[in-house]
Amino acid sequence: MGSQGVRAVLLSAITVLIASMLFAFGFLLHAVIDRNQDDQARAVQRSAVADGLDELDPKLLDEIIAILQEDFVDQTRIDRELLLQGAVQGIFTSLNDPHSTYIDPRTYSLSRGDFSGAFQGIGATVAKDGDYVVISRPLPDTPAERAGIRAGDRLLSVNGEDAFGWGVQKAALKIRGPRGTTVEIKVRRADGSEHTFKIVRDEVLVASIDTTPPTRKFIDTTGAEVKDLAYIHIRSFTSRSPKELSDAVEAAQRAGAKGLILDVRGNPGGLLRETAQITDMFLEKGTILAQIDRDGREQRIEARAGNEITKLPLVIVQDETSASGSEVLAAALQENGRATVVGSKSLGKGTVNHARELSNGGAVYVSIARWLTPKGAQIEGQGVQPDVAIALTADDIEQARDVAILRAIELLRSGTPVRAAG
Numbered sequence: 001m002g003s004q005g006v007r008a009v010l011l012s013a014i015t016v017l018i019a020s021m022l023f024a025f026g027f028l029l030h031a032v033i034d035r036n037q038d039d040q041a042r043a044v045q046r047s048a049v050a051d052g053l054d055e056l057d058p059k060l061l062d063e064i065i066a067i068l069q070e071d072f073v074d075q076t077r078i079d080r081e082l083l084l085q086g087a088v089q090g091i092f093t094s095l096n097d098p099h100s101t102y103i104d105p106r107t108y109s110l111s112r113g114d115f116s117g118a119f120q121g122i123g124a125t126v127a128k129d130g131d132y133v134v135i136s137r138p139l140p141d142t143p144a145e146r147a148g149i150r151a152g153d154r155l156l157s158v159n160g161e162d163a164f165g166w167g168v169q170k171a172a173l174k175i176r177g178p179r180g181t182t183v184e185i186k187v188r189r190a191d192g193s194e195h196t197f198k199i200v201r202d203e204v205l206v207a208s209i210d211t212t213p214p215t216r217k218f219i220d221t222t223g224a225e226v227k228d229l230a231y232i233h234i235r236s237f238t239s240r241s242p243k244e245l246s247d248a249v250e251a252a253q254r255a256g257a258k259g260l261i262l263d264v265r266g267n268p269g270g271l272l273r274e275t276a277q278i279t280d281m282f283l284e285k286g287t288i289l290a291q292i293d294r295d296g297r298e299q300r301i302e303a304r305a306g307n308e309i310t311k312l313p314l315v316i317v318q319d320e321t322s323a324s325g326s327e328v329l330a331a332a333l334q335e336n337g338r339a340t341v342v343g344s345k346s347l348g349k350g351t352v353n354h355a356r357e358l359s360n361g362g363a364v365y366v367s368i369a370r371w372l373t374p375k376g377a378q379i380e381g382q383g384v385q386p387d388v389a390i391a392l393t394a395d396d397i398e399q400a401r402d403v404a405i406l407r408a409i410e411l412l413r414s415g416t417p418v419r420a421a422g
Contacts (some may be wrong), residue, residue: 040263061087081255093381097367099351107169110176116236121176122183123204126148126168131275132156133163133171137186139204147199153187156194177201208235208270209244212252213263215402221411229412230257231405242277249281249310250297259313259412261405262329265343269324272352278395279332280307282314285338287374289328291352295370303336313338313415318386323347330384331373336340340411341386343404 060083068078087159088102098209103111108118123142126133138144155163158174168175179202186196210233212218228250234245252260259357269275279288285301291299302343311386316330316339327346333339370380390404 007083021289024222042215046369098118098351099349099350099367100364102145103355103363103365104342107173108363109361110173112319117240118203118205120179120203121172121200121201122147122149123180123202124175125245126155126175128168129154131164133166133168135378138199141208142204143199143202147197148195149185149187149199150189151199153195154189155187156186158183158185179203184248206235206238206243207244208238208247210231210235211248213402213405213407215400226409228257229259229261229409230255231261231263233265234265234267234326234329235280237275239271240268241274242281245278246281248308253310260310261315261317261318261408261412262327262339264322264328264329264407265317265319265320265404266324267323268321269326269349273324275325275328277307279329280304281309282333282338283336284308284336286332288332289374290376291369291374292372313412315411316341317338317382317404317408318343318346319404320344320383321349323349324351327379327384328371331377334384334387335374335377340388342388342408342411343386343390344377345385346383348381348383350382350414 027258055314064081065078065080068077068083072078085104092101110327122144123139123145125136125139127136128134133155135144135151135155137151140150155166155171157163158171161174163171163174175185177183181201182198183201184196184198186194190195210230213231213233216328218229218231220226230248230251232245232248234241249260276288280303286303288301288303291301293299307357315331316333318330318341320324322330322343323346327349330339332348335340350371351367352371353365353367355363355365357363370378372378373384388405388407393405395401396403
């Protein structure tokens with residue numbers, strides 16, 4: 001890429017808006033800067049950069065890279081494309097905003113289906129465990145499950161490439177690929193046996209709504225099965241979520257449920273429109289959220305009469321990983337007196353982002369607004385405080401007790417302080 005190419009990557013003003021106001025930047029990849037970096041050091045860096053601004057030109061990148069290619073002691077680290085990506089990321093690091101970043105073309109192309117509730121791959125969730133990535137679970141009726149991949153399998157290699165030290169994102173990108181292509185995966189089981197699978201990738205539909213609790217059984221403190229209440233886990237807010245949730249609530253009401261538990265633990269957010277639609281399903285009236293743009297203009301999203309699908313009492317269960325759209329839902333129903341929130345303080349991601357495609361096939365995610373709760377509270381960096389805080393004990397962990405769900409059951413059955421519509 002010549003100087004004109006560098007200029008195009010860094011300074012392109014011709015971009016195409018491809019996704020309106022995405023809440024969950026974290027849905028695609030993790031934050032790229034450390035929020036706790038020393039502010040004074042950052043200020044010194046900005047001052048030093050400002051002093052030389054008049055001398056900076058995109059052509060300098062070509063010059064610097066040429067010098068590194070000629071002089072740098074460890075040439076294995078000199079990869080032109082990676083260096084250019086590093087320069088781009090440096091722009092976003094200087095913004096001190098973890099929600100604005102550059103997405104490289106491959107990551108972007110493989111991630112675009114996430115908000116539609118579908119992607120192309122083998123259909124398995126993964127997690128980091130020490131130096132390796134492990135299979136959390138193969139999704140039902142997917143290539144991974146049909147091939148024999150099991151929960152707990154430790155990923156040793158993908159297409160012959162050693163997976164030692166990989167993170168979750170890298171593993172996911174290596175495993176994903178176009179429908180109809182084959183990926184070879186080598187895993188180690190808990191018993192030490194090693195297995196190699198050749199799996200043909202396919203389109204995988206991922207439900208954003210689940211009605212099975214994490215413990216697999218919906219039971220109360222006595223161990224009895226809970227039949228008078230319904231449990232609904234909202235994993236994320238995709239384009240399919242409103243219909244999936246509406247169906248789940250309808251099924252719960254047909255089964256005679258007298259209250260609903262909405263679990264948003266681990267929910268990173270998703271699409272703004274769908275988040276508002278779901279929140280509106282539980283409100284007869286009231287503000288859902290307020291959005292403040294860079295010029296200080298405020299836009300309020302209000303619940304619309306006639307969209308409410310149930311008047312059943314609600315408890316929302318959240319944790320410190322509940323972010324963005326899940327915080328919109330919790331704050332709106334809490335502050336409108338519609339639900340009680342149980343658990344721990346949420347993450348605190350109160351930024352609206354949108355994506356602009358770049359000429360190289362990548363994209364830039366940009367923070368375009370902050371949002372506030374119906375009562376004007378800031379969520380960015382603050383989170384949503386629960387009405388009923390839950391603290392796990394060592395015994396709870398040892399016994400695998402889902403204390404938040406147990407407390408939610410108690411609250412719904414007691415009738416107070418749970419709110420009911422009407």
